[in-house]
Amino acid sequence: MKYISTRGIAPSLNFEEVLLTGLASDGGLYVPEKYPFFSYEQIKNFQRLSYVELASKIMAPFTEGSLTEQDLLKITSDVYSKFNHSAIAPLKQIQQNLWIMELFQGPTLAFKDYALQVVGKLFDFILKKNNKKITIVGATSGDTGSAAIEGCKRCSNVDIFILHPYGRVSDVQRRQMTTVISKNVYNIALKGTFDDCQSFVKNLFANKNFKEKYNLAAVNSINWARIMAQVVYYFYAALNLGAPDREVSFAVPTGNFGNIFAGYVAKRMGLPIKNLILGSNSNDILPRFIHSGIMEKKDVKPSISPSMDIQISSNFERILFEICDRNSQKVAQLMEGFKSNGKYSVSMDVLQTLTSFMKADAFNDQQILCEISRIYKTCQYILDPHSAIGLMVAEKYREKDVPMIVLATAHPAKFPKPINEAIGVCPELPFSLKNLMNKEENYIVLENKIQDVIDFIEKCEGK
Numbered sequence: 161m162k163y164i165s166t167r168g169i170a171p172s173l174n175f176e177e178v179l180l181t182g183l184a185s186d187g188g189l190y191v192p193e194k195y196p197f198f199s200y201e202q203i204k205n206f207q208r209l210s211y212v213e214l215a216s217k218i219m220a221p222f223t224e225g226s227l228t229e230q231d232l233l234k235i236t237s238d239v240y241s242k243f244n245h246s247a248i249a250p251l252k253q254i255q256q257n258l259w260i261m262e263l264f265q266g267p268t269l270a271f272k273d274y275a276l277q278v279v280g281k282l283f284d285f286i287l288k289k290n291n292k293k294i295t296i297v298g299a300t301s302g303d304t305g306s307a308a309i310e311g312c313k314r315c316s317n318v319d320i321f322i323l324h325p326y327g328r329v330s331d332v333q334r335r336q337m338t339t340v341i342s343k344n345v346y347n348i349a350l351k352g353t354f355d356d357c358q359s360f361v362k363n364l365f366a367n368k369n370f371k372e373k374y375n376l377a378a379v380n381s382i383n384w385a386r387i388m389a390q391v392v393y394y395f396y397a398a399l400n401l402g403a404p405d406r407e408v409s410f411a412v413p414t415g416n417f418g419n420i421f422a423g424y425v426a427k428r429m430g431l432p433i434k435n436l437i438l439g440s441n442s443n444d445i446l447p448r449f450i451h452s453g454i455m456e457k458k459d460v461k462p463s464i465s466p467s468m469d470i471q472i473s474s475n476f477e478r479i480l481f482e483i484c485d486r487n488s489q490k491v492a493q494l495m496e497g498f499k500s501n502g503k504y505s506v507s508m509d510v511l512q513t514l515t516s517f518m519k520a521d522a523f524n525d526q527q528i529l530c531e532i533s534r535i536y537k538t539c540q541y542i543l544d545p546h547s548a549i550g551l552m553v554a555e556k557y558r559e560k561d562v563p564m565i566v567l568a569t570a571h572p573a574k575f576p577k578p579i580n581e582a583i584g585v586c587p588e589l590p591f592s593l594k595n596l597m598n599k600e601e602n603y604i605v606l607e608n609k610i611q612d613v614i615d616f617i618e619k620c621e622g623k
C-alpha cells in the first residue's frame with residue numbers, strides 16, 4: 161500500500177514510513193493512494209468474526225508490505241484482550257433502531273485507546289525490525305496524553321514525553337498520565353496553557369537538528385495508523401446490526417475529525433453506511449461549514465466537553481481532498497487561504513458531495529446537561545458530555561428504518577463534575593481504575609519556557 165499527500169508534492173510513502181511520519185513535508189496529510197474495497201460476499205463472511213479477528217482483516221490491506229494479517233492478529237489479540245468488556249465495543253439499545261456503541265472499554269476510558277493501543281504495538285514491531293529508536297513528544301489537554309502513554313509504556317524502543325498545562329487538566333485525567341511509572345514515560349506539567357504546550361511541541365518538530373538527533377515522532381490524530389484502527393469498530397457495529405444486508409448510520413461527537421473520517425473510510429471500503437452525522441459543542445466550525453460551505457475560524461470557547469474544544473479540525477483536510485476529487489492543488493490553495501485569512505469556502509457542488517451523506521449540528525453546555533439528565537431519567541443510563549452530543553444529533557437526523565449508532569467516546573467517570581451537575585450523582589470509576597486516586601504520581605513542573613523543555617528532554621535522553 162502506498163500513501164500520498166493531500167497537497168500532492170511530498171513523496172509517496174509505504175506504511176512503515178507513514179506510521180513514523182506526522183505531517184507530510186508539503187504540509188499535507190497522508191492518505192492511501194487507493195482505498196481497499198471489500199465485496200458484499202467478503203463483508204458477509206466478516207459476520208462470524210470476533211473483534212480481534214475482524215480488526216486484523218480490516219487493517220491488513222493498509223499495512224500490506226509491512227505487516228501481514230498474522231502479525232496484526234498477534235497485536236490485536238494482545239491489545240484488545242486487556243479491555244474491560246469481552247465485546248470490546250459493546251452495543252446498548254436505547255430505543256428501536258437507536259444504539260449506543262460504548263467505545264470507552266480501554267485502559268484510559270476514551271475511544272482513543274482503540275487506536276493508540278494498536279499504534280504502540282505497531283511502533284514496537286517496526287522499530288525492533290529496523291533496530292531503531294524514537295522519541296515521542298506530544299501535547300495534551302486530557303485524553304490523548306493518557307491514551308498515548310498507556311499505548312507506549314511497554315515499548316522498549318520508544319521514549320515518550322507528554323506536556324500538559326499545569327493545573328488545567330482534571331485530577332482523573334492528570335492521574336491517568338502521571339501514575340504510569342515506567343522508565344520510558346516522562347510527564348511534563350508546563351506552567352502555561354494547552355496552546356503553549358502545543359506550540360512548544362510544534363517548535364521542537366520544526367527544529368531540524370533536534371528532530372533528527374532524537375528521532376522525534378508524533379502520535380497526534382493525523383497519524384494514519386490511528387484512523388486505520390478506528391475503521392474497525394464501524395464495521396463491527398454495522399455487522400452486528402445486519403450489514404451488509406442492511407444500511408446503518410452513525411452519529412459521531414467530533415473534534416479533530418479523526419473518528420468520523422474513519423467512518424468515511426469504512427464507507428469507501430464497501431460498508432453500507434447511509435449517513436455520518438457530526439455533533440459539535442459550541443465550537444461549531446464544522447456544522448457551520450456543512451450548512452454554508454464556508455470554513456471560518458473563531459476563538460476556542462471552553463466547554464463541558466473539553467475533548468472537542470477545537471477550531472481547526474486537522475483531519476478535515478483528508479475529506480476535503482476527497483470531495484475536491486483528489487485535486488491536491490486545489491486543497492493546497494484552500495489550506496493556504498485558511499492559514500493566512502482563517503477562512504475558505506467551497507462551491508455548492510463540492511459541498512453537495514459531502515452533505516449527501518454528512519449532516520451536522522452543534523449543542524451548547526445547557527443542552528448537553530439536559531440530555532444527560534433526560535437519558536438518565538428515561539433509560540437509567542449515564543452519558544458523558546461528549547456522547548450526549550452524539551445522541552442529540554442522532555435524534556435530530558435519524559431515519560425510521562435505518563439503525564442509528566451513536567459513538568460513546570468517553571466513560572462518564574472521566575467527567576464527574578458536569579454529570580453531578582446534571583443528575584446529582586457521581587459516576588463511579590470502573591474497577592480497573594479504582595486505585596487511581598491513591599497511586600503515586602510522577603511528573604516534573606517546568607516554567608513556560610521552551611529552553612527548559614529542551615534541557616529536560618536532553619537530560620533524560622542522555623541518561
Ligand SMILES: *Cc1c(COP(=O)(O)O)cnc(C)c1O
Nearest residue numbers: 303415416417418419467569570
Ligand atoms: C478526542 C475525543 C473526541 C473527538 O474526536 P476526533 O477524532 O478528534 O473528532 C470526542 N470525544 C472524546 C471523549 C475524545 O476524547
